[in-house]
Amino acid sequence: MANVKQIYIGLLGLGTVGSGVVKSLLANEDHIIAQTGFQVRVKRALVQNLQKQRSVRIDQDFLTTDAISVLVDPEISIVVEVMGGIEPALGYIRSALQAGKHVITANKELLAKHGDELALIAKNAGVRLLYEASVAGGIPIVRMLQAYLTANRVTSIRGILNGTSNYILTRMQGAEVTFAQALAEAQQLGYAEAAPQSDVEGYDAAYKLSILANMAFPVQTEIACVDRMGITEIEPVDIAFAKQLGCVIKLIAEASYKGGQVRLSVSPKLLSQSDSLATISDVFNAVTVEADVVGELTFIGRGAGEMPTASAVIEDIVEVLRTPTIPATAPKQKGTCAGVGVFHLREVQNYYVRIHFAKKEDAIHVSAWETAAFCSEDRILEVGRTKDEYTRAYLIATDDRKRIDKFIQMTGVLSWIVMPYGGDFVVHCSEPLTELSTG
Ligand SMILES: NC(=O)c1ccc[n+]([C@@H]2O[C@H](COP(=O)([O-])OP(=O)(O)OC[C@H]3O[C@@H](n4cnc5c(N)ncnc54)[C@H](OP(=O)(O)O)[C@@H]3O)[C@@H](O)[C@H]2O)c1
Numbered sequence: 382m383a384n385v386k387q388i389y390i391g392l393l394g395l396g397t398v399g400s401g402v403v404k405s406l407l408a409n410e411d412h413i414i415a416q417t418g419f420q421v422r423v424k425r426a427l428v429q430n431l432q433k434q435r436s437v438r439i440d441q442d443f444l445t446t447d448a449i450s451v452l453v454d455p456e457i458s459i460v461v462e463v464m465g466g467i468e469p470a471l472g473y474i475r476s477a478l479q480a481g482k483h484v485i486t487a488n489k490e491l492l493a494k495h496g497d498e499l500a501l502i503a504k505n506a507g508v509r510l511l512y513e514a515s516v517a518g519g520i521p522i523v524r525m526l527q528a529y530l531t532a533n534r535v536t537s538i539r540g541i542l543n544g545t546s547n548y549i550l551t552r553m554q555g556a557e558v559t560f561a562q563a564l565a566e567a568q569q570l571g572y573a574e575a576a577p578q579s580d581v582e583g584y585d586a587a588y589k590l591s592i593l594a595n596m597a598f599p600v601q602t603e604i605a606c607v608d609r610m611g612i613t614e615i616e617p618v619d620i621a622f623a624k625q626l627g628c629v630i631k632l633i634a635e636a637s638y639k640g641g642q643v644r645l646s647v648s649p650k651l652l653s654q655s656d657s658l659a660t661i662s663d664v665f666n667a668v669t670v671e672a673d674v675v676g677e678l679t680f681i682g683r684g685a686g687e688m689p690t691a692s693a694v695i696e697d698i699v700e701v702l703r704t705p706t707i708p709a710t711a712p713k714q715k716g717t718c719a720g721v722g723v724f725h726l727r728e729v730q731n732y733y734v735r736i737h738f739a740k741k742e743d744a745i746h747v748s749a750w751e752t753a754a755f756c757s758e759d760r761i762l763e764v765g766r767t768k769d770e771y772t773r774a775y776l777i778a779t780d781d782r783k784r785i786d787k788f789i790q791m792t793g794v795l796s797w798i799v800m801p802y803g804g805d806f807v808v809h810c811s812e813p814l815t816e817l818s819t820g
Pocket of ligand 1: 393394395396397398399427428429430431433446462463464465466469487488489514515518684685686687690
């Protein structure tokens with residue numbers, strides 16, 4: 382070990398991910414030395430509460446509540462931000478980069494909102510800003526796009542990017558429980574946070590999709606460009622109708638680039654059983670990338686958790702040790718939201734629509750409302766209703782989503798859901814598939 386050099390890192394945060402980083406650096410120390418010639422040592426870790434019980438053995442002197450002692454220490458050359466949130470993390474990352482330290486972060490929200498600015502600071506300072514852990518945990522999708530698909534033109538990215546939602550939908554499908562029951566289970570198992578909005582309302586997947594799209598496509602877009610819908614409105618009756626149609630419901634993040642336009646959406650979608658993403662269950666994530674030379678590539682793995690996320694962080698540490706200078710990248714145009722959004726496309730899309738009337742008699746004018754709201758090119762097919770006739774499900778093919786909104790408004794229903802439909806449009810079936818007893 383005579384030629385082994387020491388490199389010091391500073392951790393901003395020593396929670397789930399930070400502890401995983403410390404554990405995996407220790408467990409794989411020899412391997413990392415063999416790969417890089419460096420022994421990586423954690424010099425200091427910023428925390429909020431010095432008295433807190435830690436899941437990792439670390440000398441109490443390494444813990445600090447003073448961020449400056451990490452950010453200005455000349456011995457620390459890599460800062461790993463695993464504290465989460467926007468501030469003070471953003472200010473700390475700016476300071477670390479400006480002080481000439483490489484920064485590795487797992488913070489998707491911060492990157493989706495401030496990634497542009499931070500990348501520019503890193504470039505001006507000649508240091509690296511890496512964020513493999515911010516998207517899909519252990520799946521090395523960021524490096525794949527940045528380093529191995531540079532001669533390809535990526536045309537689309539499609540994936541399941543939020544493990545919590547995927548777990549909830551898997552349980553709703555398999556155990557026939559409600560959204561609230563599946564969420565409570567996920568919280569008990571530690572898969573969902575006490576405040577789960579970011580996961581179940583699609584924000585977390587939107588942040589990740591935005592990060593991937595900005596790497597893959599030649600234009601830069603903002604998080605506001607993502608059409609976003611979560612899974613909170615999905616009811617057991619939708620799961621049952623989807624089953625009848627031979628489909629499963631998944632929260633799908635999709636990005637595509639065509640004719641200079643980026644389209645970004647996060648939405649629950651009915652997928653046919655043959656879709657490669659239909660079998661991705663529980664907390665697993667999957668990403669499918671379509672590129673012009675290589676064709677379709679799919680990656681599957683654990684999207685979160687202590688060790689999968691730590692794996693992504695330590696791979697970034699090794700990347701910095703091997704390549705401390707910034708690799709050349711093509712300049713990007715600033716993209717705008719104009720024309721962005723799968724729901725605003727003027728091309729025919731298939732939708733699953735479920736409406737729930739307050740009483741049976743309210744449904745009497747449905748045919749008239751259909752005629753008033755849709756045009757002759759649109760296709761409308763009732764695919765099921767509940768025995769009490771309060772709830773009906775349709776497949777609708779239209780080039781204007783606003784017509785569906787108009788139809789729903791006319792019906793005055795109590796509740797409804799509209800989701801993209803990725804199965805076969807059952808055009809030859811004019812009768813309802815089956816009547817369900819689930820209300
Ligand atoms: N957990 C995952 O599976 C996962 C997966 C991918 C990405 N990420 C991302 O990784 C980041 C960290 O997640 P996590 O699950 O490890 O979080 P966590 O368990 O809540 O840990 C956060 C750590 O940061 C410290 N911290 C928070 N705010 C602080 C402040 N203002 N000043 C000083 N210290 C502060 C906390 O200190 P105390 O320990 O003293 O409270 C704790 O050690 C987040 O951006 C998250 O989105 C997490």
